[in-house]
Amino acid sequence: MNARLLERFRHGDRLALARLLTLVAREEDLGNIADQISNSKNCRVVAFTGSGGVGKSSLIGKLIETIRGQNLKVAVLACDPQSPLSGGALLGDRFRMPQRPQDDGVFIRSLAAESGQGAIAGNLGLMVRLCAGFGFDVVLIETVGAGQGESAVRDVADVVVLLLQPETGDDLQWEKAGILELADILAVNKADLPGADQVAAQVKTSMELSGHAVPVLEVSAKTGKGLADLWRAIQAIAGKHATAAPASELLRLAQQELKARFHAVLATGDASVQKIIDQFQAGKLSASAASRAVLKQLSERKR
Amino acid sequence: MVINGMTAKSTPLRIVLAKVGLDGHDRGIKVVARALRDAGIHVIYAGLWQTPEAVVRTVADEDADFVGLSLLSGAHKTLVPRVLDLLRAAGLDKVGVLVGGIIPESDIPELLQMGVAKVFGPGTSLEDIVAFLRQRSEAEP
Numbered sequence: 001m002n003a004r005l006l007e008r009f010r011h012g013d014r015l016a017l018a019r020l021l022t023l024v025a026r027e028e029d030l031g032n033i034a035d036q037i038s039n040s041k042n043c044r045v046v047a048f049t050g051s052g053g054v055g056k057s058s059l060i061g062k063l064i065e066t067i068r069g070q071n072l073k074v075a076v077l078a079c080d081p082q083s084p085l086s087g088g089a090l091l092g093d094r095f096r097m098p099q100r101p102q103d104d105g106v107f108i109r110s111l112a113a114e115s116g117q118g119a120i121a122g123n124l125g126l127m128v129r130l131c132a133g134f135g136f137d138v139v140l141i142e143t144v145g146a147g148q149g150e151s152a153v154r155d156v157a158d159v160v161v162l163l164l165q166p167e168t169g170d171d172l173q174w175e176k177a178g179i180l181e182l183a184d185i186l187a188v189n190k191a192d193l194p195g196a197d198q199v200a201a202q203v204k205t206s207m208e209l210s211g212h213a214v215p216v217l218e219v220s221a222k223t224g225k226g227l228a229d230l231w232r233a234i235q236a237i238a239g240k241h242a243t244a245a246p247a248s249e250l251l252r253l254a255q256q257e258l259k260a261r262f263h264a265v266l267a268t269g270d271a272s273v274q275k276i277i278d279q280f281q282a283g284k285l286s287a288s289a290a291s292r293a294v295l296k297q298l299s300e301r302k303r
Numbered sequence: 304m305v306i307n308g309m310t311a312k313s314t315p316l317r318i319v320l321a322k323v324g325l326d327g328h329d330r331g332i333k334v335v336a337r338a339l340r341d342a343g344i345h346v347i348y349a350g351l352w353q354t355p356e357a358v359v360r361t362v363a364d365e366d367a368d369f370v371g372l373s374l375l376s377g378a379h380k381t382l383v384p385r386v387l388d389l390l391r392a393a394g395l396d397k398v399g400v401l402v403g404g405i406i407p408e409s410d411i412p413e414l415l416q417m418g419v420a421k422v423f424g425p426g427t428s429l430e431d432i433v434a435f436l437r438q439r440s441e442a443e444p
């Protein structure tokens with residue numbers, strides 16, 4: 001399945017990369033694609049998170065120029081929310097990134113993220129591996145615009161940059177648990193506006209108290225202030241983190257396999273599973289007992 | 304049987320919406336973007352001041368099924384063929400090209416002959432655009 005597509009991918013066909021990303025987004029042929037993509041050791045994966053409107057897309061847009069200036073090839077995977085009502089999405093991140101149509105060293109892909117997935121698109125780990133396997137030196141991930149708790153991106157990125165902005169929160173805000181504990185770098189964006197230094201100072205004090213002292217930088221996507229420092233800080237941390245495929249990817253593949261089997265059962269019908277479902281719906285089997293029974297049937301089932 | 308939230312992964316259509324050239328009127332394209340979003344389509348909004356080259360690169364990287372070009376500047380007879388040529392050169396002939404905005408009736412046959420799938424002028428209902436996309440994607444999977 002998809003052997004020709006994978007062959008084209010290996011020969012550096014950009015359209016094949018684009019199509020493979022679509023297949024992965026649709027959860028088609030995941031196991032095969034995962035097996036066929038070699039792990040690239042040299043790729044740095046950097047995630048940018050922070051609330052909506054904090055300037056993730058604009059900052060990434062500016063960093064693309066910085067990174068290209070060092071002659072590194074960069075892919076961007078930009079996540080935006082998908083409607084829980086219609087399934088539709090308006091993906092508007094690339095709108096704020098530079099147009100470089102002649103530059104093969106830049107690849108930007110917009111991804112729809114379903115709600116409840118931790119502010120990133122499903123299977124993002126495999127998408128990152130596709131970009132790395134294609135030969136990109138850097139993969140930048142943009143999350144949907146995480147609030148405080150979304151931490152799924154930690155699993156797929158070597159470096160997590162949390163963006164903050166002036167006029168947000170009092171000093172208690174920085175004492176809360178969540179993404180602040182997981183970020184490798186805190187960047188106060190919009191540092192051209194008043195109040196950025198205050199936020200930076202508050203956050204710095206808070207992080208030092210917690211013993212999780214990470215670099216706190218002031219940057220401005222608008223003026224370019226601090227961008228070179230930010231990129232240096234990212235590179236310094238990326239160098240320390242070894243990139244191995246996270247074990248969570250295994251769990252995700254197993255979950256998807258299970259889900260696919262479950263759907264196959266629902267679509268084509270499977271007497272033994274249907275019996276369990278009927279018993280559950282009739283109240284004869286508890287939810288936990290029924291799910292264990294279904295799990296057993298599904299894992300023994302041939303696809 | 305359908306269990307809430309557990310239906311098999313759907314395969315939403317992907318469309319790039321862009322304004323080519325120097326025309327800065329983007330209200331119409333934003334209204335269309337919103338309608339398509341609400342119809343369950345994934346809209347990649349490329350926005351204003353796109354060159355034909357940039358549009359085609361976006362269509363390629365986004366693996367889009369369609370591209371919608373909005374022109375109100377009168378430059379459609381220059382810019383649309385340029386996009387069509389570049390799409391062909393990039394091996395993206397299968398991507399459906401839609402044109403919207405202010406296009407004189409008399410220019411429409413020429414655009415269609417060049418390879419534009421459909422021209423949607425002022426007064427087009429949003430339902431018609433959605434219906435056209437669905438119909439065409441079913442006809443040419």
